[in-house]
Amino acid sequence: MKKLLSIFIMLSTFIFSSWASAETAVIVNAANTNEVNQSMVKRMFLGKMKKYPSGSSVIPINLPAGDVQRDGFDDAVLGKSPKQMKSYWSKLVFTGKGNPPQEVASIADMLQLISTNPDAIGYLPADQVADGMTVLFTF
Amino acid sequence: MKRKLLPIAIAAASFSVAGVSNAEINMNGFATISGGAVLTEDKSINGLDEDINFQTESNIGLQFSSEMGDGINATAQFIARGDNNWGVEAEWAYISYDVTDSVKVLAGKQRSPFYMYSDYKDVGYAYHWAAVPDNVYWIGFDSSNGVSVIMNNYFGDLDSTFQIMYSTIDKPDSSLGPLDLSMLQLNWTAVYDFATFRVGYTNAKLNIENEGLDTLAASWVDAGAGAGFDGQKIADNILIKDDTATFIGAGLTLDFDSYFFVAEISQLNLETSLLGINTNSYIGAGYRVGDFTVHATYMLSNETATESDVLYEDIPDAVLPALGALTGPTEATFEGQRAEYHAISAGVRWDFNPSAALKFDLTNQVDDKDNADPEYEPNRLFYRLAMTTVF
Numbered sequence: 337m338k339k340l341l342s343i344f345i346m347l348s349t350f351i352f353s354s355w356a357s358a359e360t361a362v363i364v365n366a367a368n369t370n371e372v373n374q375s376m377v378k379r380m381f382l383g384k385m386k387k388y389p390s391g392s393s394v395i396p397i398n399l400p401a402g403d404v405q406r407d408g409f410d411d412a413v414l415g416k417s418p419k420q421m422k423s424y425w426s427k428l429v430f431t432g433k434g435n436p437p438q439e440v441a442s443i444a445d446m447l448q449l450i451s452t453n454p455d456a457i458g459y460l461p462a463d464q465v466a467d468g469m470t471v472l473f474t475f
Numbered sequence: 476m477k478r479k480l481l482p483i484a485i486a487a488a489s490f491s492v493a494g495v496s497n498a499e500i501n502m503n504g505f506a507t508i509s510g511g512a513v514l515t516e517d518k519s520i521n522g523l524d525e526d527i528n529f530q531t532e533s534n535i536g537l538q539f540s541s542e543m544g545d546g547i548n549a550t551a552q553f554i555a556r557g558d559n560n561w562g563v564e565a566e567w568a569y570i571s572y573d574v575t576d577s578v579k580v581l582a583g584k585q586r587s588p589f590y591m592y593s594d595y596k597d598v599g600y601a602y603h604w605a606a607v608p609d610n611v612y613w614i615g616f617d618s619s620n621g622v623s624v625i626m627n628n629y630f631g632d633l634d635s636t637f638q639i640m641y642s643t644i645d646k647p648d649s650s651l652g653p654l655d656l657s658m659l660q661l662n663w664t665a666v667y668d669f670a671t672f673r674v675g676y677t678n679a680k681l682n683i684e685n686e687g688l689d690t691l692a693a694s695w696v697d698a699g700a701g702a703g704f705d706g707q708k709i710a711d712n713i714l715i716k717d718d719t720a721t722f723i724g725a726g727l728t729l730d731f732d733s734y735f736f737v738a739e740i741s742q743l744n745l746e747t748s749l750l751g752i753n754t755n756s757y758i759g760a761g762y763r764v765g766d767f768t769v770h771a772t773y774m775l776s777n778e779t780a781t782e783s784d785v786l787y788e789d790i791p792d793a794v795l796p797a798l799g800a801l802t803g804p805t806e807a808t809f810e811g812q813r814a815e816y817h818a819i820s821a822g823v824r825w826d827f828n829p830s831a832a833l834k835f836d837l838t839n840q841v842d843d844k845d846n847a848d849p850e851y852e853p854n855r856l857f858y859r860l861a862m863t864t865v866f
Contacts, residue, residue: 375632384627384634387576401829415668417732419763419826426601426865429503430538431586431594432550432567 359462361471367454383434396437397458412475506535507599509861520855530557546573587619588662591726599863605836608757610776619644638662652685677722683715720745751779768824780812815843831864
């Protein structure tokens with residue numbers, strides 16, 4: 337059953353990531369009740385905002401580089417191209433000023449992480465938002 | 476490996492292990508292999524000559540950092556440099572502490588904030604040129620030992636970073652001789668959407684030991700005692716001992732999706748001295764098409780040393796002509812520090828891989844200083860070819 341589920345997820349990942357026009361939802365765990373708007377999400381993923389209004393640490397989660405949703409998120413929310421993002425982080429990492437968000441390998445990993453960690457914030461195709469998650473906004 | 480999220484570096488390839496305190500140690504690296512040569516016959520410039528050399532401007536760096544919790548972090552960055560015969564030196568080695576969300580204190584060896592690209596000038600991947608502009612980035616040391624406080628604030632859509640740093644440097648092998656200095660630096664960077672503006676101020680107490688200058692200064696003291704003028708004052712102006720230098724710098728980048736502009740100006744002021752006032756600037760633009768970035772930069776420099784009428788103002792006119800044996804070498808020394816030149820460079824960067832780029836710059840530097848020799852060739856055409864990567 338578990339195997340079947342992961343096949344299903346893999347399959348749907350494939351379908352949705354090749355369907356570039358699908359809406360992307362920015363999500364947190366439903367237990368995370370902070371008011372977070374788009375410009376805060378941008379600062380969280382640029383390493384500039386490290387805590388939620390409640391005071392708990394922000395754990396931003398990225399999909400892997402080259403992923404369609406990731407590129408869409410970088411463009412729409414962060415306003416930067418993948419190359420600009422890479423250059424942005426290389427400047428911060430080697431000056432000890434910050435590390436890029438953690439990356440998960442797949443949408444399935446993203447789902448699992450958001451559903452288990454109330455401090456995590458990520459994004460995935462809007463159709464795949466599961467129970468126990470709050471959609472902050474879609475684009 | 477635990478199926479746990481690894482802090483991923485720039486690329487997917489990062490490396491992390493558990494340290495003694497169970498804190499994870501992150502490792503990141505960068506490398507630039509750069510070669511260049513001068514195409515103008517019998518000329519050398521910026522450490523380049525007619526034979527291509529892939530050593531002097533190449534480097535490989537490894538950085539280790541660890542979060543110990545409670546906002547404490549230790550970072551060390553080791554760089555092996557070609558011009559140091561690939562000897563390894565710690566370029567950054569500090570402990571930082573997050574006092575609050577917006578205030579951080581760094582203690583240890585860290586980058587001195589002279590320029591806009593000071594922090595990451597070793598990481599070639601982070602900029603478009605094969606090397607940062609030679610005329611502006613002339614200070615022969617990048618890092619110093621000390622304490623800095625960094626404050627990050629947000630004003631609406633404007634991100635502000637203010638840094639204040641006190642540090643010292645001992646450099647036994649500077650180009651003028653053993654150098655030591657202590658300095659206070661202020662550095663402010665503001666980022667608003669596509670625009671980054673940076674301004675910095677340095678006030679330094681500077682000592683440079685140089686035997687030639689010592690000899691010259693001692694001769695002036697003797698001459699003053701013999702001819703009845705204040706030779707010590709001239710000696711003090713020749714020597715760089717407990718001199719106060721100020722250094723200011725400002726920079727601006729405007730980065731739009733496909734094109735960008737960058738400009739920077741800096742000025743060193745060490746009044747009434749051999750170093751005088753050095754003003755260096757550049758302005759450039761670039762255009763990104765796919766994996767390629769094409770760019771051009773114009774550089775302008777004016778480096779002065781105190782003029783002789785200021786240096787000799789206390790010497791009676793009747794005495795001066797008899798001091799040729801001293802004014803000759805003094806003038807020659809000061810004249811050697813004066814420079815006036817401009818340069819134009821054009822280059823291309825090709826991001827042939829998500830973590831690596833190939834860069835080629837062609838630069839022509841033109842000497843604008845008057846030269847008595849009618850055959851003098853003021854042009855120096857040189858190129859640099861670099862491969863740079865982060866890992």
